[in-house]
Amino acid sequence: MKTIRAKTDRLFKNIRAHRRPLLIILLVCGVALSLSGFLALVSSPARRAGDALRMDAYGAPDVELSVTYPTRLGVEHRGADAGIITVWARALSPDAVAPLDLVLPLPDRSVAFVDLDGRHVPGRLQVIPGYPDALPYDLRVTHANTQYQAGPLFSHRVQIAPLLRRGNEPVPLPELAFVIRLESRWATATREFAISVATLGIPVLGMILVITLVVWLWRHLNRRQALRRERQLSGLYVELREQIRLQRWSEARARIDRLLMLEPGYR
Known part of the structure; x- marks a missing residue:
């Protein structure tokens, strides 16, 4: 009895520990089943x-x-x-x-x-x-x-x-x-609703997917550009400190000009 209880407690503990992945898996399975039934209703021949x-x-x-x-x-x-x-x-x-x-x-x-x-x-x-x-x-x-x-x-x-x-x-x-x-009347109404949703919803869904893809690409490009800019600024800061330490003022001034081009608010 204690062994069964210990196994049950361990099972619930694992479920609580992995609650979010399990919820995501259940959500994906539910969406997949709903879509399969939806497509079966829409594509069934008359x-x-x-x-x-x-x-x-x-x-x-x-x-x-x-x-x-x-x-x-x-x-x-x-x-x-x-x-x-x-x-x-x-x-x-x-x-x-x-x-x-x-x-x-x-x-x-x-x-x-x-x-x-x-x-x-x-x-x-x-x-x-x-x-x-x-x-x-x-x-x-x-x-x-x-x-x-x-x-x-x-x-x-x-x-x-x-x-x-x-x-x-x-x-x-x-x-x-x-x-x-x-x-039945319920099955007929469900199928007609599925057809109307497919007729109107698929173009809207396609538009949403396109907009989502464009936004994701835009954010991805901005993130890459920001990372590249941060790497350039970090390298220039290191070079500037080195030029100041060596009292190479002309080279330091050149580094400051480049920093101002990348970061106009640099002081």
Whole structure:
């Protein structure tokens, strides 16, 4: 028991002895974590483009499909601000141009597919691959604002796995599955605040850094100049005392003139 107490006392003693470096380290770590989270909020993409999937194994040879989808949806993403899911279809040969029926089933009622007027529509698309370039097909998705909401600290994730309709049998396309994250109002406000701060704060921060660098350089140059001047004055004082001791008045007068040039207030 005494050993544990002695070790504890020694630990607290070391902490008190190195309190300032520890506080600086904690401050630097806190700033680094805050900046990393800040940059993650600012740089997070609003949409993500998925990889292209060759459909040969699904009964549609020489056809590629890919999905571009919104990474997040907030309660404000409704009506005209709804997110857009884009299916890109491309045929690798002219013979592969044929319609494909896709279904995007929703796992719950947290999001909904809507038209331009905000009315609900089924999550189905008939796509005709383009040749030689891919053709886009859009489906609007919105926050349904139901009981399936994001929490204050955690988002609600909605995974959508497209299906290919082949006759009456839907075929899952797991490679095209994607996740949309529903944000809380708090998360949306935090991200928008971070973006506004980055938009306005980065130029101000850059200006502050430039001014700080200029001031530091100016003070550094002044300090070097003052040190050089002090060394010159010290050398002249030594030489002047030596000339006076030897009664070399002309040389002493020359040293005094040089001292007056460097230090006009010298008497």
